[in-house]
Amino acid sequence: MFGTGLLKGLGVTLKHAMDTFNDDREAVPDRYRGSLELGDNRRVIQQPIDQEGLLTIQYPEEKRLLPERFRYIPMLIWDSEKHEDRCTACGICAKVCPPQCIWIVRDSDENGKPVTRASEFYIDAAVCMSCSFCVEFCPFDAIKMNHDYELAVYDRYPQLVYDMEELTVPLEYYAALWPTQYDEEQTRRREEEEQKRRQAEEKARRVATKNAAAKEPTAAGPKRSAAELQKLARERAAQRKTQTADGDKSGDDAAAAKKARMEELKRKAQERARQRKLESGE
């Protein structure tokens, strides 16, 4: 009969309408199952896969829970344990970047000798294609993908050319965004460090025994190598630490702003971690 197909189709739409309507009448609609109240009318939403239909996310108030691997624009990691940038200005990220949107300038010490630290690091967000190759191939875990997508601006230049200042985030922020990967990485890093230490010890012992076997330990040089060098390194690290601390204390606006930003990011990270915790049902 003519029209049965039409009626059938209209039945489908009617069913959808009724389902939504019925769900809306509930005190806590079924569609908010699995979502997380943050108070203030704000929510983080994760739609259960077995939820019928599709849930409207009322964006500025409600946000979607982003998966851990979500990628948008890269960020640089500030290692808050060692108080230094993880980036060593090796330039691999700039090399592998498909649209070539990364510029790095290596820093140099007072004698003009290049050091393994970036003095400038730019990412042109108007070119970046969010492919995450920089993250994949960074050997120092120094560059990661940020989840922050609220980046709209009124001017393209210079707002969308992110410099090092804008790109740097503390380690905690990263840990909050990428918990699983962060854990894996920390384990790996610790293992690597352990191995390095063991290798160094091994080498030192071998050198020592070799020296002892070869000839009299005349010079203090080779003997000093392992322990002494480590001590030196520690001293230098401490020096750097005080330097950075001094830099922070020096009290100019930029440093204060940086500190404020770090605090802000840390706060965000904590909030994020809390969200995740709540979400995982603890």
Add this chain to the structure above:
Amino acid sequence: MASLPPNFQQLKQEQLKPFLHDQIIVPDELQANVLITTVDKIYNWSRRSSMWPLLFGLACCAIEMIATAASRYDLARFGMEVMRPSPRQSDLMIVSGTVTKKMAPAIVRIYNQMAEPRYVLSMGACATGGGPFKEGYNVVSGIDKYIPVDVYVPGCPPMPEALIYGLLKMHEKVDRQSVTSVPWYRKDSSAFVPVPRLGPDIFDPRQVELIKDTTLKATTGASATAANGPAADAEGRARGPKTLSDKAKARMEEAKKRWRAKKGVPA
């Protein structure tokens, strides 16, 4: 008058209260302005709450734009569900995707056809600055080279939330405007942007003199090219300066200085 409730005057006063600011004593010379502030509020509220976008998709970002308008993100919450295919009826142009040289004249023409007040949102890396395809021979490195852009949304592609955030920024911008200072009620407000033309390469009519400077000088004498570097390469095509321009150098210096100041590193 009989149909009015007895306490009509009082009700009316109540309703008007938020608009009248009767608690605030307004100096005589500011009376007119205060009224305008209120008008601005209503005017801007109505404009931003029904900002109709142009149904205009260019590339990948258009898919995310459609996803934004679809049921999950539901642009109708912002009064934007009516995507108008006609530029005459729309207030906002979302440039969603790579702008190519072949398409640029059409975009500028569409922009010219939009009625004031009009806004442009550049969605995604490509529309903002050429994106990953920036180096391509048929790609315009940013729509702002031809038409003014109000909000830039980076990302490749920006996810729907990012687009909505950009739209909210646009609302903020609208909210800051005042009916007394906006240009579009003036006589000659809606200036036409010159439509770029397709030559051996796309060219902007505003830059004809500059282009002639390079292309024609190169034939007359080699000395003229000294300032700009070699003006033509082996194939006889005009090339820009190989060395950086002063502007570029200044920009670099400025950026470095900014960075040094922030870092506390002496120059």
Add this chain to the structure above:
Amino acid sequence: MSQATAVAEPPVVDIRFEQELADAIVGAWAEDTQKAYMIAPDKILAVLRHLRDVEGYDFLSNLTCVDYKGYGGKLRNDVSERLEVVYRLYSTRIGGGPISLHVRVPQDETVPSATAVFPGANLQEREVYDLFGVKFDGHPNLRRILLWDGFNGHPMRKDWQEAYYEEDVKPFRSRHPKGEYAFHEDKLPWAKNTTYPTGWDPDSWQQPVAYVPVSQAPHHENEPHLDTESIVVNLGPHHPSTHGVFRMLTRVEGETILALEPEMGYLHRNHEKIGERNTWLMNMPFTDRLDYLNSMSNNWSYALAVEKLAGIEVPERAEYLRVIMAEFGRIVNHAWSIGFILNDLGALQTPALYAIEEREMILDLFEAVSGARLMCNYMRFGGVVRDLPAGWHEQATYLANDRLPRALDELDRLLTENEILKARGRGVGYLSVEDLISLSVSGPMIRAGGLAYDIRKAEPYGIYDRFDFDIPTLPNSDIYDRYYIRLLEARESVRILQQALRDIPEGEILGGKGGYTLRAPEGEVYSRLEAPKGELGFYLVSDGKTTPWRYHVRSPSYINLNALGPMSVGYKIADAIVILGAIDIVLGEVDR
């Protein structure tokens, strides 16, 4: 197998055209296929005709050109011609591998047009003319296609450089540690990506007028007393129903279409030129942006080609993951396309919104596994980049076993028996399947015409030979069937997904050496797969360096547009919109 070697004598293969047209073969070129020949330029038509009529190679899949100027490899030491046109033919009747023909373009840069034998060469030859400047003798409509008339030069030639040209290959030196912070814009006084020939005067410039064939369409005289005049109606490039920036020039009489000519290039973003500068790996995220509705298939197709060229093995689990992602992508694509075919038919929004619901659920899965909704960039040479996150498999299983079948049934109930859809769709846009094949159309379009040709069965790649699925076909080759075939294919995809998710083993996900530099051995390769829109192929030439020498995408959307004109003629202009919608094009892939 992947290693290309120039052999002095043709390999002994039982092909009859060797005997009949022995003088046509000027050499052999064994590449990734056993049947590759050098053909004399003046004999190419005879060979093509023989292959089509006698040996059953009825499908001209890929026609492209390579510029060997400055080629660094060893294989072409004694060759003086710089341009080479490459044809690749398949047989839809017997399936299996291709035969590939190479023609070295003589000094006058003219070769005979293949359109006389395969009308499907039309758009591809125009593209070669536009980008390489090779003229095709006898082509009915040799105009620029991706660029505009008047454009200076042929950009895919190796010696052509654009305004923002920096270096021949990436990575650019300026980016590396000591690099300067510089913008492309600063290189040119006018801060735009343009160059102009020396001595060019913009004031006196007149753009050449192109002769578009719709102007010669036949004039119909309906009745002697009624004097009707046909007019040209222009649709696009900014038009709500052209699925992006696409333009159709139509000559109509009343509402009936007399001729229709597609115009494209409004999204031509130089994928291939940039691809020849990128390293092999850098091209992977760029392939996402070809058919931006299902980036997974593009990734896979490119990875397949490079793996074939470099001989990289793919671990078992990665093969399964690839199948899962590609089939989810197919459902995403078909859902989207069904929604928008219906949109074009006037069922505004509702079917599209219903289809997008399921799409969003799948995109959530893509985002969880790869980090992005659209631009997944998930596959690598030798596998995939990351393993599944916790909980992904359960969600995907639920989706494949429970939710998607239900959703597809619902779409079926909503649409299939709808009388309006039948009235608008039945018999509209008819073109016989033989015509479609001669126009090089592939994918759901020919299956809706009754030919069960699917690369997953005809020339299996990956692990498709393990799965139990059918190739649905429908007999009528009209809009309605093109809508319905997509629903049926989505159901088959669900079947494959159920099996793949059930069988997926544990293990490695990435074979090969990894790393960001890859030096593919010298040679050339063409690899194809059944993308949701048709045959998606990548033609790659390597000279042994870190970047491809030639990087060509055989995109189904682009070549399927060959059929748009012939399919639309005789129908109403409102039908042309749906006919275009049912081809299911994505402009990122059409213009590249």
